[in-house]
Amino acid sequence: MTNERYIKWHSSHLNMDIEMLVYGYKGMPLLIFPTSMGRFYEAKDFRLIHSIDWFLREGFFKVYCIDGIDRYSWYNRSIHPADRVKNHIWYDLMVYRELVPWAMHETGFGKVAVAGCSFGGYHAVNFGLKHPDSTKYILSMSGAFNIKGRLDGYYDDNVYFNNPPDFLPNAxxxxxxxxxxxxxxxxxxxCLGDNYEMADLLGRRGIRNWLDIRPREVHDWPLWRMIFPHYLSMIVNSQV
Structure with a gap:
């Protein structure tokens, strides 16, 4: 497998250390968000990185497996829902203002691709739609995109702007x-229904998308390891 590089830095936005694994030596920067409360090594452990090794060795993509902070934000029921959202906003700013410029500088690309499985699909879609100035591709695998169920009925503007089904129709x-x-x-x-709904919202907004439903497959890593390299091959072959 392609050589990996471990990186840890202190995030000024989160005021905490962030860990990351990086794969590849050149190519389009591709950020992978972990699943619910997952960590930066998850994509390696579940062999998602192995499934795209050819693209890394050939220099088409440089992959950044970023750590998550769901345990401090969306899944942290020990704090008020308003603070859960605020913690996520700091995370979003860390990715947008710290990691993305770093990845762009390392690779020489002006935009990144973002990807994620399950709750990582939410992160990828939410980030990409909020920051299309720096995002070229969003790769969501079995994502669910409505975050309101994690907030115990609480709702404010911060929730609105981090809930794609709400903000996208007006964006x-x-x-x-x-x-x-x-x-x-x-x-x-x-999460099948969420993807039909998101495809409809994207189409209404005029954003190009592909809804890819795989027969007889369930919400799990074997599916994601199958479709992830397919999507990268479409990017490499300029099919999208």
């Missing part, structure tokens, strides 16, 4: 024209 950005979204799910996926 517009010239960079949307350059964005492409992959929405992958299995026929028996627990």
């Amino acid at each position: 517009w950005d010239d960079h949307f024209r350059d964005l492409f979204v992959f929405l992958g799910a299995g026929e028996w996926d627990i």
